[in-house]
Amino acid sequence: MKLNHLSGALLLALAAAAAPHAAAAGDSQAALRAAIEATDAAARAARQAPSYQQDLFDIMFGLPFYEGLAYAKLPPGKAALRDYYVRKVSKQDLTQRMVPGMQAIVPPVLAAQVAASMREPAYRKRVRLQVAAKTGAGQAGEQLTPDELAILNRIDNAQSSKDFVALMPQLSELVRIQVSASREEIEIQLAREALEAIEHTQREIEKVSETGQPVAIRTIGVEPWDQIIRAIGDSTLGMALAFYRFNQELDRLDYHRQLKASGLVQRHHYSEASVLVDKAEDALAATLKDLDQVIKQREAGISQSEFAAQSKFRAKLDDATASLYTFAGDLGECYRSMFAAQRQMIAFLQERKGAARMEGETIVFDDDASAAAMNEIFKRIVTAAQQVQALVERQTARENAEMEKARSSLKKSG
Incomplete structure (x- = not known):
């Protein structure tokens, strides 16, 4: 000393x-x-x-x-x-x-x-x-x-x-x-509250696919965070409502039943089926337009927050925005592939009108070449539908992983 x-x-x-x-x-x-x-x-x-x-x-x-x-x-x-x-x-x-x-x-x-x-x-x-x-x-x-x-x-x-x-x-x-x-x-606590609010809203939005009714966006009373919460909540809600309207339109058209190959073989409603595909593609175009608008509004809403001026936050914002645009674009391509395969099926059966018959649940052709070609068309339709499902699951998994990363980061900070 x-x-x-x-x-x-x-x-x-x-x-x-x-x-x-x-x-x-x-x-x-x-x-x-x-x-x-x-x-x-x-x-x-x-x-x-x-x-x-x-x-x-x-x-x-x-x-x-x-x-x-x-x-x-x-x-x-x-x-x-x-x-x-x-x-x-x-x-x-x-x-x-x-x-x-x-x-x-x-x-x-x-x-x-x-x-x-x-x-x-x-x-x-x-x-x-x-x-x-x-x-x-x-x-x-x-x-x-x-x-x-x-x-x-x-x-x-x-x-x-x-x-x-x-x-x-x-x-x-x-x-x-x-x-x-x-x-x-204080900021860590606010981030925790914001994450909880976002997760609460996401759980509420899951009901939208069944009800088609908008839900309230829960906020925390601090505007810079509330701008983020509202932008994310509104975009998620907007997407859910867009998909709900798309599926409702397909249901209204009775699309899936009318486009069954067995129904085409039995009723020969080829022209009506082609019109249904046209209407489904119109509904898809409207949905993609809605998604594009929702993503733009999401980006604009988040950009108003003070956090958008931070380089790391801006990088995450840009990455999330790019991911949503990619998702919407890929989704459109998958649906178009399915519609194209269904058009091919309609044209194929129409060309062989009278050459195909139903035996139970099976479509039977007199020649093996036609049966093989029909099976190949079915395969393309199924593959396209699986791609749509896989795309939705990948996007959901990505968003869940980001939320888990945020939870883990806040837990570590705490």
């Missing part, structure tokens, strides 16, 4: 003076150790004293660090996050979190002197006026009196004030670190 302060040096001087001049070397060393231990004990006692803790609290609470954060003029997105933070973390709470760190910066004696100065009504009034000047708040025309100015002049010229000013860079760094840490805690 280096005894470089006055009280420590004085203790050692007194110990040396009290030691007999004829003392043995061992006795001298013992006295020295006792003096050092006494100094350590005194220092620990001073730092653990409630008065020292209160002095440190009063010093930090008297500084306008929190007011500068709370009243700074910020863009709407950043202001919303800041306002939420201020509602959740009071100046008292944040100041208390800084007291342990201040012990390594402001020693007890200096803390007592500075705290006494900062408790002066004139000092507190000056801080209040300084904050008001920056924020536009406060009582108009209020000024410091000559007596108050004299008190402040004495405080500013005191050695304790000069020593404290020399410590401001360290205190400023402490404030920065502590504010960042507490804001990160």
Whole structure:
């Protein structure tokens, strides 16, 4: 331990003076150790004293660090996050979190002197006026009196004030670190709440495929996050409704029953079947147009959030948008492949009208070549339908994996 302060040096001087001049070397060393231990004990006692803790609290609470954060003029997105933070973390709470760190910066004696100065009504009034000047708040025309100015002049010229000013860079760094840490805690909690809201909405949207009824998008009351939540929720809902309308149109057309090969063989309604395929393709085109519009609205909604200005978030946004466009494009191709195969089936059976008959559930041709060709067409129809299903499952798995990654990341952060 280096005894470089006055009280420590004085203790050692007194110990040396009290030691007999004829003392043995061992006795001298013992006295020295006792003096050092006494100094350590005194220092620990001073730092653990409630008065020292209160002095440190009063010093930090008297500084306008929190007011500068709370009243700074910020863009709407950043202001919303800041306002939420201020509602959740009071100046008292944040100041208390800084007291342990201040012990390594402001020693007890200096803390007592500075705290006494900062408790002066004139000092507190000056801080209040300084904050008001920056924020536009406060009582108009209020000024410091000559007596108050004299008190402040004495405080500013005191050695304790000069020593404290020399410590401001360290205190400023402490404030920065502590504010960042507490804001990160708030941001992680908000991210958890946002993820829960998104997951809740996703579960509700699963019902849309059966009901066709829109569901409410749950938000958390913090606009930068709510912009994200609404954009994701609205796009997912928009897609679900687009698919619902597409399937409803196919049901209205009685598409799947009318396009059965067995029905074509028995009823020979080839022209009507071709018209149905045309209508199904029109419904697909309308659905793809709806999907394109939904994706664009999703991107625009997310882009309005403050988070969109962050490079990592923007990269994820672009990746998700590209994935949705790819999904929509691939889905259209899969359905078109199925429609093309069904058109081929209609034309094939029409060309062989009368050459095909039903035996139970089986279509029978008189020649093996026709049977083989029909089986090949069936295979293409089935393959296209399987590709549609696989595409939907892959997209669902991708989105589930992203949600799980987000959950895991937040759990790790917590």
